[in-house]
Amino acid sequence: MKPPEIDGDQLQRIIDQHRGEKWGLIPLLQEIQENFGYIPPPAIEPVAKALNLFPSQVQGVITFYAGFALKPKGKYVLKVCRGTACHVKGSRSIIRLVQKELNLQEGETSPDYQFTLETVACLGACFLAPTMLVNRSYFGRLAPARVTSLLDQYRRNKEDEST
Ligand code: FES
Structure with missing residues (x-):
């Protein structure tokens, strides 16, 4: 399946809002990523032009910061x-379960662009361990049954949209 289409006008509007902002590269990249879920590679050149930078400088910043992605992610990004x-509270088995349920390895996105699976070093909610973040929603004290029902819920969202 092809990745979701990028609205070129919307992208241009975002870039124009930051035109000439010498120190605005990171906020601009963040805004692009917030809107599209990643930085579409064709955006690099117009971003560089708008901020009077070389494309290699823009590329360098994107690859330096782990938070920026050049590949489209799924509609639901699971961290x-x-x-x-x-780990002490069993995150390893949670990760294995999610991998099995979604048939994804760490860093992969499902072919239908619904799910991306990532792992992170800490979500800052250790008191709720084991934890998982789906887009902006935190889930804590996870047990396998809860993970399965959450994933079912997100899968159902997908089916509801296609009907
Ligand atoms: S170690 Fe998992 S939230 Fe901190």
Whole structure:
């Protein structure tokens, strides 16, 4: 399946809002990523032009910061914590379960662009270990049954949209 289409006008509008902002590269990239879920590679050149930078400088910043992605992600980005507090509370089995349920390895996106699976060092909610973040929603004290029902819920959202 092809990745979701990028609205070129919307992209241009975002870039224009930051035109000439010498120190505005990171906020601009953040805004692009917030709107599209990643930085579409064709955006690099117009971003560089708008801020009077070389495309290689823009590319360098994108690859330096782990938070920026050049590949489209799924509609639901799952970040399962593998930090110490979560590890002690069984995050490894949670990660394995999510991998099995979604048929994805760490860093992969499903072919229908519904799910991306990532793991992170700490979600900053250790008291809720083991934790997982789906887009902006935190889920804590996860047990396998809860993970399965959450994933079912997100899968159902997908089906509801296609009907
Ligand atoms: S170690 Fe998992 S939230 Fe901190």
